[in-house]
Every structure is written in structure tokens, then in C-alpha cells.
Amino acid sequence: MSIIFVCASSLENVEYDIVPEGIIVANIKKRDTIPLQSGNRRLLDNKNLNYRRTKDIRESSVDRRFEITEALLREAQREEQLSSGQGDDRREEEIKTAQRQDDEIRTEIQDVVRDEVRDDVKDNIRDGIRDEVRNDVKDEIKETETEPTDKIEPDLFKNDDAVGSEFLRTDNKKTQRNEDDKDRRDKVLRQFSWLTIENDDGVAVDI
Structure with missing residues (x-):
């Protein structure tokens, strides 16, 4: 339980007219904002406020300008503790x-x-x-x-009996056959090169 001291310069009240400078502890709610005369104290027990006063003060008589938030209450409590030794x-x-x-x-x-x-x-x-x-x-x-x-390409022409050699032999045969045909053709042309054909009289010569 802590005692909070908050000073208020004055507070207007229908019963007390002007309350002199004194102590007031207030919460946000209007019903918790009750002025106290000088010398009176309000005790703060956690968030439950206990009041000590000589007379009841009607709720409608409270001036809301003196309401104090929870943050101000904590700050006032801290200042009170610091000032009390x-x-x-x-x-x-x-x-x-x-x-x-x-x-x-x-x-x-x-x-x-x-x-x-x-x-x-x-x-x-x-x-x-x-x-x-x-x-x-x-x-x-x-x-x-x-x-x-690396392994396959050299093997293509490694042996004479391989595909490459067979290809060369086949190509050589074709070349030899072509040469033989050319020789025979030249021989025939030489044999009949002396023959001439005259067609002016319409006579045909069979060869």
C-alpha cells in the first residue's frame, strides 16, 4: 500500500465552494475523482482506491479538470518514493x-x-x-x-581386313573396270576411224 501525493491548486465544489490547495488522487473515471482538503490522504492499494474524508462529497460536484490518468498516478508514486528518502x-x-x-x-x-x-x-x-x-x-x-x-576412330584402319581396306579394294576394282572399258572403246574407235559415210546421194552404208 502506497500513499500518493498530488497537489491541486483549487477545486470548485457545491458544498465546499472552493477547496483550498491540498492533496488529490484521481483516476480516469469521474466517480474516482474526489477532492480532499489539505492534510487528507488517499491510500492507493494496487488499483483499488480507499478514501479518508470527513464528509461525503457528491459525485456531481467533482471538477473533471483534475482527473489524473494511471500514468500520472505511477509517476506521482515514483516521485513520492524518491522524495521520501x-x-x-x-x-x-x-x-x-x-x-x-x-x-x-x-x-x-x-x-x-x-x-x-x-x-x-x-x-x-x-x-x-x-x-x-x-x-x-x-x-x-x-x-x-x-x-x-579416342578408341574407335583409330580402329577403323588398324587392320588390312577391316572395313576401310575392303572399301579401298572395292574402289580399286571399279577403277580398273572403268579403265578396261575405256581401252576397249578406244580400240573400236581406232578400228573404224578410216570409215566415212556420204549421204548426199541417199545411199546408206551399213557398218
Whole structure:
């Protein structure tokens, strides 16, 4: 349970006319905004407000200009504690709390960064291995593609009985046959080169 001190310069009231400068603790709700005369106190127990006053004050008599939000209540409580001799302890506690928050945030960030760096290292290792495997596969493919050319092409003309030699023999036969035909044709032409045919009289000469 804490005692909150909030000063109000004046507060108009139908019963009390002008309430002198004193202490007022208020919440957002109008029914919780009740003026107190000088010297009176309102106790704050968590969010439940307990009032101590000599007379009941009607709710309709409250001036809403003096309503105070929860944030102002917490700030007033903090200022009251600081002014009541608890300032050093309060400041030390706030510093420790801030340090704990910083340490927690730093730890969380370190964990996140550590995970990110670990993932990056794994990715780099994986990429390096992938490149090595890709190069090895390329070399294997090159060897496989070039191997038949090196082994098969020289074998085409390795033996005389191979297809190449048979092709040469066949070609030689054709060449020899053509030469023989040419010789026979030339011989025939030489034999009949002396013969002339005269057609002017319409007589045909059979050969």
C-alpha cells in the first residue's frame, strides 16, 4: 500500500465552494475523482482506491479538470518514493533493472546472431562442397564423352581386313573396270576411224 501525493491548486465544489490547495488522487473515471482538503490522504492499494474524508462529497460536484490518468498516478508514486528518502534505493533498483533488461536483450541478440552466423557457415560449406562435386562430375562427363572417339576412330584402319581396306579394294576394282572399258572403246574407235559415210546421194552404208 502506497500513499500518493498530488497537489491541486483549487477545486470548485457545491458544498465546499472552493477547496483550498491540498492533496488529490484521481483516476480516469469521474466517480474516482474526489477532492480532499489539505492534510487528507488517499491510500492507493494496487488499483483499488480507499478514501479518508470527513464528509461525503457528491459525485456531481467533482471538477473533471483534475482527473489524473494511471500514468500520472505511477509517476506521482515514483516521485513520492524518491522524495521520501527511498530515492537512492529506487535509482539503484532502476539501474539494475535497466542493466538486466540490457543483458537479456544482448543475450537474445547474441543467440539470434549466433544462429544466423552458424547458418551462413553451413551454407558456405554446403556451397563449397557442391562446387567441388559439380567440377568432379564435369570431369567425369568429359572423360566419358571423349573416350569412344579416342578408341574407335583409330580402329577403323588398324587392320588390312577391316572395313576401310575392303572399301579401298572395292574402289580399286571399279577403277580398273572403268579403265578396261575405256581401252576397249578406244580400240573400236581406232578400228573404224578410216570409215566415212556420204549421204548426199541417199545411199546408206551399213557398218
